[in-house]
Amino acid sequence: MKIAEMKQALTGLSAVSFRLPDGSYLPAHFHVTEVGLVNKHFIDCGGVERRETVANFQLWEAGDYDHRLAPQKFLHILNLSQKVLGSDDLDIEVEYQQDTIGKFGLAFDGQDFVLTPKHTACLAQEACGIPGSLLALPQLQTAGCTPGGGCC
Known part of the structure; x- marks a missing residue:
């Protein structure tokens, strides 16, 4: 708003x-x-x-x-x-x-x-190496980058 x-x-x-x-x-x-x-x-x-x-x-x-x-x-x-x-x-x-x-x-x-x-999110998804199909998973939408994902 x-x-x-x-x-x-x-x-x-x-x-x-x-x-x-x-x-x-x-x-x-x-x-x-x-x-x-x-x-x-x-x-x-x-x-x-x-x-x-x-x-x-x-x-x-x-x-x-x-x-x-x-x-x-x-x-x-x-x-x-x-x-x-x-x-x-x-x-x-x-x-x-x-x-x-x-x-x-x-x-x-x-x-x-x-x-x-x-929610937190990864703003550089292409740099994280997270496949587009995984971005639909609720835990990735809420948590953003994951350990070992290459973005943090």
Whole structure:
């Protein structure tokens, strides 16, 4: 999901809810503690230099049970964050505390914002020597390169 899509979705909502990949919901008293710009500059396992930029939202919950983030307030936060995010319509990445900080993609199903799983992947598959037929295996899609695969 991109920033513009989120703003559009928020305009039609009476309440903001986030659903985890397992179907459970974040408590209604969650906070948006950060909206940031994350730039990643890296070299993949095939030696190709790459850059990624995303808008990052950090969601947090505490004992503030009376707190509710209204859609209009969330829109206000997004508008304030434009001075950090710039005018680009960036993809959104969400951080949420679980056993450790979880990183998620974001989708909207017409009613709820849905935190979607993110997976590692090998970006230089041709350099890894992984046959195309093996890339369909779920463990390779989730884990990316494997030991002895030549890419790590």
